[in-house]
Amino acid sequence: MLLFFVMTCISAALSYNKMEAITAIEIKMSFFIFPYLFFCFEWPLQLLKRCVISFVSGSFFACILLLTRAAFYTFQGEEGRFFYTLFSVLIHPSYFAMYLILALIFVILFYREWFKGQKTIIYSSYFFTLIFIVSIFLCSSKMGLIGLFIGVPITLMYKWKIKLNLRSITILTMGMILTVCVAAKIFPGSFERLSSLGALSNKTIDKTSSESTTVRILIWEQALNIIKNNFLLGTGVGDANDKLYNAYKENGLTGALEHHLNAHSQYFQSFIGMGAIGFVILLFLTLGKMINAFWKKNFLLFVFSLLIILNFSVESMLQTAAGVLFFAFFFCLFNVTDSKKLLSE
Numbered sequence: 001m002l003l004f005f006v007m008t009c010i011s012a013a014l015s016y017n018k019m020e021a022i023t024a025i026e027i028k029m030s031f032f033i034f035p036y037l038f039f040c041f042e043w044p045l046q047l048l049k050r051c052v053i054s055f056v057s058g059s060f061f062a063c064i065l066l067l068t069r070a071a072f073y074t075f076q077g078e079e080g081r082f083f084y085t086l087f088s089v090l091i092h093p094s095y096f097a098m099y100l101i102l103a104l105i106f107v108i109l110f111y112r113e114w115f116k117g118q119k120t121i122i123y124s125s126y127f128f129t130l131i132f133i134v135s136i137f138l139c140s141s142k143m144g145l146i147g148l149f150i151g152v153p154i155t156l157m158y159k160w161k162i163k164l165n166l167r168s169i170t171i172l173t174m175g176m177i178l179t180v181c182v183a184a185k186i187f188p189g190s191f192e193r194l195s196s197l198g199a200l201s202n203k204t205i206d207k208t209s210s211e212s213t214t215v216r217i218l219i220w221e222q223a224l225n226i227i228k229n230n231f232l233l234g235t236g237v238g239d240a241n242d243k244l245y246n247a248y249k250e251n252g253l254t255g256a257l258e259h260h261l262n263a264h265s266q267y268f269q270s271f272i273g274m275g276a277i278g279f280v281i282l283l284f285l286t287l288g289k290m291i292n293a294f295w296k297k298n299f300l301l302f303v304f305s306l307l308i309i310l311n312f313s314v315e316s317m318l319q320t321a322a323g324v325l326f327f328a329f330f331f332c333l334f335n336v337t338d339s340k341k342l343l344s345e
Contacts, residue, residue, distance in 0.1 A: 001328065003281055016242075020241065095322045097136050240262075264314060
């Protein structure tokens, strides 16, 4: 993390657009601060547990706020308030869905064990689970739904110590199919957004489009061209978006240019800005850490890294404070503790 921050500073110093460069350093400060706080001090286990509970509670109250707000506007006659960006007005739906998936994993793993004998809290945790799942569907983030359908079954298998055999795979598969069928009836808008993934095979893409899946394909084509010309050191983090905007303009990507879209993939974004060196560091922080966590049987770090890889693939999440803070905090937290330690007395 410190190396990634240092590379960001060096890349920023070499950038022409100094305002963007300074912003990049400011946003990435968590990569410097959180490692210092977590790895230079020993934190009591009870305090780490409170961090988890606070995150779950904060996520729950955010959901209640958004559901109440959406209901209020719906009763006023405004449509669509329970869908995508009109629902998740606090942060981007993809980010919020990612937060909620992690909160849901926390509830599944810890609440029954932490609050044994406290029936009110245990019953409340069931309500939390329902609210989180409903809110994830209302966010209608494609990667959020994919993360839900991958992360939760893996967590349940780990929680119940389910071994992969024909019987368990059949039960899980049938359960997933049933859940998807029911959810598709209740949340048709969410699954309509998933259907746009079919554009991946479409060879005649409208360059004026701003539809999220379509525009990503166009953006990634331009990103690859920029990477080829700036392979080793990149363009500089301050100039990465400017290079993209110029490519959009030259190639008629009016939809992407109008909305000033970034690379919509943190891997592409880092490769453009910091070159192969920054890209390799990011791979170590994500894919490398997931493999390491699997080898060391640190489930929380493994499932967190999996969620991060999924979301980093389609969103430039380290370009915003909402993404950087989430990644840096929980990356450090899960490196100093794991689910077994958190479940200990």
